[in-house]
Structure formats: C-alpha cells, structure tokens
Amino acid sequence: MDVAINLLVNGLATGTLIFLLASGLTLIFGLMSVLNFAHGGLFAWGAFAGVWLFGVTDSFLLAIVGAAVIGMLLGFVLERVLIRPVYGDHIQQLLVTLGGMLVISELLKVFWSPNPIRAGLPDYLQGSIELGDIILITYRLFVIAVGIAVYVGLHLLLTRTRLGLIVRAGVIDKEMVQALGINIKQVFTFVFLLGAGMAALGGSLLAPYSGVIFAEMGMQYAILAFIVVIVGGMGSVQGSMIAALLVGVLGSFMAYFVPELSLAVNMLLMLAVLLIKPSGLFGAKG
Amino acid sequence: MTTSGLLNHRFILFVFLSLAVLPFLSDSRSLYILFTQIFIFAIFAMSFDLLLGYTGIVSFGHCMFFGIGAYSVSLFLKNFDASIGYFLLGVLVAIMLSGILSYVIGMLSLRLKSHFYAMLTLAISQLLFVLAEKWRSLTMGGDGFTFPVPELFRDRLSFYYVCLLLMVMLFVILRAFTRSPLGKVLKAIGQNEQRAEALGYQILHYKVIVSIVAGVVAAISGGLYAVMLRFVNTQVFSIETTLDALLMSMIGGLGTLFGSILGSGIVELAHHGLTELAKLHPIFERWVIFLGLLYILVVLCFPSGIVGSFQEWREKRKQRSVQAATIVEPVE
Numbered sequence: 042m043d044v045a046i047n048l049l050v051n052g053l054a055t056g057t058l059i060f061l062l063a064s065g066l067t068l069i070f071g072l073m074s075v076l077n078f079a080h081g082g083l084f085a086w087g088a089f090a091g092v093w094l095f096g097v098t099d100s101f102l103l104a105i106v107g108a109a110v111i112g113m114l115l116g117f118v119l120e121r122v123l124i125r126p127v128y129g130d131h132i133q134q135l136l137v138t139l140g141g142m143l144v145i146s147e148l149l150k151v152f153w154s155p156n157p158i159r160a161g162l163p164d165y166l167q168g169s170i171e172l173g174d175i176i177l178i179t180y181r182l183f184v185i186a187v188g189i190a191v192y193v194g195l196h197l198l199l200t201r202t203r204l205g206l207i208v209r210a211g212v213i214d215k216e217m218v219q220a221l222g223i224n225i226k227q228v229f230t231f232v233f234l235l236g237a238g239m240a241a242l243g244g245s246l247l248a249p250y251s252g253v254i255f256a257e258m259g260m261q262y263a264i265l266a267f268i269v270v271i272v273g274g275m276g277s278v279q280g281s282m283i284a285a286l287l288v289g290v291l292g293s294f295m296a297y298f299v300p301e302l303s304l305a306v307n308m309l310l311m312l313a314v315l316l317i318k319p320s321g322l323f324g325a326k327g
Numbered sequence: 328m329t330t331s332g333l334l335n336h337r338f339i340l341f342v343f344l345s346l347a348v349l350p351f352l353s354d355s356r357s358l359y360i361l362f363t364q365i366f367i368f369a370i371f372a373m374s375f376d377l378l379l380g381y382t383g384i385v386s387f388g389h390c391m392f393f394g395i396g397a398y399s400v401s402l403f404l405k406n407f408d409a410s411i412g413y414f415l416l417g418v419l420v421a422i423m424l425s426g427i428l429s430y431v432i433g434m435l436s437l438r439l440k441s442h443f444y445a446m447l448t449l450a451i452s453q454l455l456f457v458l459a460e461k462w463r464s465l466t467m468g469g470d471g472f473t474f475p476v477p478e479l480f481r482d483r484l485s486f487y488y489v490c491l492l493l494m495v496m497l498f499v500i501l502r503a504f505t506r507s508p509l510g511k512v513l514k515a516i517g518q519n520e521q522r523a524e525a526l527g528y529q530i531l532h533y534k535v536i537v538s539i540v541a542g543v544v545a546a547i548s549g550g551l552y553a554v555m556l557r558f559v560n561t562q563v564f565s566i567e568t569t570l571d572a573l574l575m576s577m578i579g580g581l582g583t584l585f586g587s588i589l590g591s592g593i594v595e596l597a598h599h600g601l602t603e604l605a606k607l608h609p610i611f612e613r614w615v616i617f618l619g620l621l622y623i624l625v626v627l628c629f630p631s632g633i634v635g636s637f638q639e640w641r642e643k644r645k646q647r648s649v650q651a652a653t654i655v656e657p658v659e
Contacts, residue, residue, distance in 0.1 A: 143619035
C-alpha cells in the first residue's frame with residue numbers, strides 16, 4: 042500500500058512538471074495555432090537558469106522566479122524574431138521553431154557547459170515526511186503544491202478576468218475577436234510569455250528533482266509534452282492537466298512494476314488515443 | 328519551367344559527369360570520403376524532399392528510417408559475413424521494416440493535420456533512439472560498434488562510385504516518380520490539400536504511398552552511411568540527423584530533387600569547414616548554433632531555396648523582357 046502511495050506521489054510530481062511544460066504549449070497552439078517546437082528549449086533554459094541563480098543568490102524561491110523571468114524574456118525574443126514573420130503558415134512555423142530549438146539548446150552549452158550539471162536543494166526542502174508507514178519526500182510535495190497553485194492561478198486568469206475571456210474567445214474564433222477591436226497579436230504575445238514562463242518554471246523545478254541537468258533534456262521533455270498535448274487534446278488546458286498527470290502516474294507505476302515497458306508506455310497511450318479519438322481526450326478539433 | 332536554369336538537363340548531366348571524373352583529378356582519401364558522404368546525404372535529403380517539398384508533409388523523425396537502414400546493415404555485416412550478399416540482405420530487411428513502419432505511422436496520423444505527423448514521427452524516432460541506447464546486447468548502446476565491410480566497399484574509390492551511381496539512379500527513379508500522374512497528385516496535395524480532395528482524390532492513400540517511398544529511400548541511405556563509417560551508434564537516431572535532411576532539402580530548394588543534392592553538398596562542405604575552423608577558435612565547436620541560425624535564415628528569407636530562388640529570378644526576368652517587348656511593339 043505504502044509503495045502504491047509513494048509511486049502515486051512520484052507520478053503526480055512528474056505529471057505536474059510535464060503539465061507546466063505542456064499547458065503553455067497547448068495554450069499557444071490553441072490560441073494562435075502555432076506549434077512551438079522550441080518550447081522544450083525554454084524548459085531546459087529554466088533548469089539551467091534555476092541552478093545558476095540558486096548558486097548565485099542561495100535563495101531557491103528567487104531562483105525559480107528568476108528562471109521563469111528568464112524564460113519569459115527568451116520567449117519574447119523567440120516570438121518577435123521567429124514566430125511573428127510566419128503567422129498563418131503551419132509548415133513554416135514548425136520549421137522555424139525547430140531551428141530556434143536548436144540554437145537555444147546549443148547556446149546552453151556555450152553559457153554553461155556541455156557536460157551535465159548537478160542541481161542541489163535548499164535545506165528546508167530536503168528530507169521527507171513520515172506518516173506511519175508512508176514516507177513522502179518533501180520536495181515532491183512542494184512540486185505538486187506549486188503545480189496546483191499554477192493551475193489554479195491559470196484557471197482563475199482564464200475564467201475570471203477579462204483577459205482570460207479574450208484568450209478563450211480567441212481560441213474559439215480569432216477573427217471574431219479581432220473584429221471586435223481587440224489586438225489579438227498583443228494577447229498572443231502575452232500568452233506566449235505566460236507559456237514560456239511556465240515552461241521555464243517547470244524546468245527550474247525539475248532540476249533538483251532529477252538531480253542532474255543537461256542541454257539535451259529540452260528535447261526529451263518536449264516529446265513528453267507533445268504526447269500530453271496529443272492525448273489531452275490540442276488547445277485544452279484541462280485536457281493537458283489530466284493527460285500530464287496520467288502520463289506521470291502511469292510512468293512511475295510502470296517503472297516500478299514493468300520496467301521493460303516503462304519507455305514505451307507513453308507511446309502506447311498516445312497511439313491508443315490517436316486510434317480511438319484522434320482529437321484527444323478533451324479536444325474538439327480534429 | 329522545370330527544364331529552365333539550374334534544372335536544365337544539360338546542367339544536371341554536367342554536374343554528374345564532373346563528379347564521375349573528380350577522382351581522376353585528386354587521389355585524396357578524405358576528399359573521397361567527404362564526397363561519398365555528400366552523395367549518401369543527398370539520397371537521404373531527396374527522400375525527405377518527397378515528403379516536405381512535394382507533398383507538404385512535415386516529418387521530424389525521418390532519421391528513424393535512416394537509423395533502421397544503418398543498424399540493419401551493420402548488424403548483418405557484423406554478425407554474419409562481410410559479403411555483398413549480407414549487405415543486400417540487410418538493405419532488404421531495412422526496406423521491409425521501414426515500409427511497414429511508415430505505413431503504420433502514415434495510417435495513424437496522416438488523416439490528421441500536418442503537425443500530428445510531425446509530432447508522432449518525432450516521438451517514434453526518439454523511442455527508437457532510446458531503444459537503441461538500452462538494448463545494449465544488440466547495439467552496444469551509445470558506444471556503438473565497428474564491423475567489417477564487403478571487399479568491394481573497402482576501397483574508398485570504388486565505394487565512391489557505388490554511392491554516386493546509387494544517387495544518380497535514385498535521382499532518376501524519383502524524378503520519374505514525381506513526374507508520374509501519381510507525383511502530380513502529390514504536388515496538388517502539397518499546394519492545396521482541400522482542392523485535391525475536392526477533385527475526388529483519396530489524399531490519405533497518396534500521402535501514405537509517398538511516406539512509404541520516402542521511408543524506404545531513407546533506409547537505403549542509412550545503410551550506405553553505416554558502410555561508409557564502418558561503424559554505427561545511436562547518433563543515427565538523433566534529431567540532428569533529421570535536421571540535416573531538413574536543412575539540405577530546404578537550402579537546395581524544396582520540391583526540386585536536384586536541390587537536395589546541391590543542399591547536401593553545401594551543408595556537408597560547410598560542416599567540414601566549420602569543424603576545421605574549430606581548431607582556430609573554440610566557438611566553432613558549437614557549430615550547431617551556426618547551422619541553426621543558417622537554417623532559420625533560410626526558412627525566413629529564402630523559403631524556396633537556391634534552386635527555387637534561381638527559378639523565381641529567371642521567371643521574373645523572362646516576364647520583364649516579355650513586358651518590355653509588348654511595350655515596345657506599338658511604337659514600331
């Protein structure tokens with residue numbers, strides 16, 4: 042029983058990290074139908090920036106906030122330089138953002154090092170909490186808490202604010218929103234920054250979680266995020282939340298019980314969803 | 328239009344013939360290897376161009392077929408006998424595996440919008456990458472393994488000609504393919520999918536066919552690549568392999584098979600040059616940055632590549648001279 046709970050907590054923590062990455066991806070896609078292949082690069086930048094800032098400032102909170110800000114700045118540059126010129130052309134967007142991914146993940150090696158870097162934790166997040174037989178690792182609970190906070194914040198932003206209303210309307214009918222006199226491009230820039238910030242935050246939280254970070258991790262996690270976006274349904278934040286948790290939990294249980302299958306489980310999940318409901322669990326569009 | 332300028336038959340023939348006499352001008356082994364690599368990647372890039380340039384399908388995992396070709400040839404040559412027979416058997420197995428895999432992926436995702444195919448291929452190629460890393464008893468993981476190659480391929484010069492011949496042959500075959508009625512439908516799909524569908528074409532059917540052809544040709548190039556290196560490791564399944572094909576066909580000009588050959592030459596020579604420069608300054612060790620920047624510039628500024636831009640320029644000049652002629656006429 043305690044094994045099951047531990048695995049569940051592990052899975053939920055991983056799922057939360059994937060959610061932070063995938064929700065930005067799906068928001069950007071849902072609103073402006075831009076599939077940003079450089080998203081994983083922002084995640085990796087978040088990880089490196091987080092570790093670096095933690096080393097410099099010695100404050101973990103400052104490090105993760107700073108990482109998110111760096112991610113947003115990078116996202117701003119990406120949006121202006123790469124995505125602005127290719128609105129409306131899917132193939133161009135796919136190609137140009139993939140090029141962006143290449144450049145920013147290689148830049149990581151220039152600024153830091155081509156070798157893996159170790160990531161540490163502050164004292165107050167180390168250790169574990171014991172509840173009877175169950176041992177819960179503090180940091181994983183912290184990750185889950187941050188994830189819940191971000192989800193709730195995003196949910197409130199989307200459902201309770203005028204900006205959220207515009208974003209949601211833009212997802213459904215971009216032209217109509219524009220016809221009402223709202224500058225959808227500005228809204229898009231904002232959403233892009235938000236997505237980039239969330240990805241970088243996810244990266245900075247992941248660093249101590251996995252212990253070691255390396256420049257190629259962006260692509261690795263980007264693929265997980267793509268799987269989540271497909272499974273959850275393109276453009277659905279709720280879908281990506283549920284799919285991310287599903288991928289996380291499934292992965293952690295598989296790694297424990299059937300390790301040979303753990304690599305393929307996400308793939309199989311995606312293939313099953315593509316076969317049964319190609320638009321994803323919560324997707325409307327095909 | 329397609330027979331004008333850079334795509335002139337005479338020009339293409341000239342390029343192929345000069346490549347055939349090149350070994351008579353120099354006997355540098357490293358030059359042979361460099362050009363052999365160009366030919367092999369030209370085959371790979373042509374197969375990619377069938378997808379993206381002709382049909383408008385974006386694949387981010389094209390390396391999976393390249394890698395399947397590389398591994399199946401290497402495994403046959405290593406575990407059995409280094410003979411031409413086992414090389415051909417390896418290629419045959421690679422062709423079958425790639426055919427089946429591309430069929431399954433195509434049926435699963437090509438009925439959806441283009442980004443599904445892009446993501447699915449990326450995901451599956453990464454899965455193969457991980458598989459090759461973990462299945463150490465077969466692949467030796469990231470360390471890879473060396474293997475003996477057949478007698479004929481051991482000589483760098485004869486292998487040069489084998490690859491050149493294969494490239495020219497595949498160029499001719501693929502050109503016939505793209506000019507066939509089937510190829511015309513592919514081009515129509517690439518230009519306007521809805522219209523092609525409205526004309527009554529089963530576009531899924533055509534897309535799956537082209538993805539199978541592209542997969543099979545890529546597998547052949549992968550097999551040759553492994554023989555050239557006499558070594559294989561998981562690098563063949565990395566995203567950079569796919570990007571090479573992407574960059575080559577984009578720089579040369581999408582939708583022009585000859586452009587892929589040209590692009591392969593440019594990228595390989597540039598890569599070679601940048602690696603040489605790394606001896607001068609360490610920044611060139613991160614040559615992927617330059618590659619990425621070049622790639623972004625091509626996508627944003629020269630989306631039609633060298634061959635495409637040249638054709639556009641010629642078209643414009645022709646139109647201008649036609650215009651000039653019509654203006655002059657009434658005066659006479």
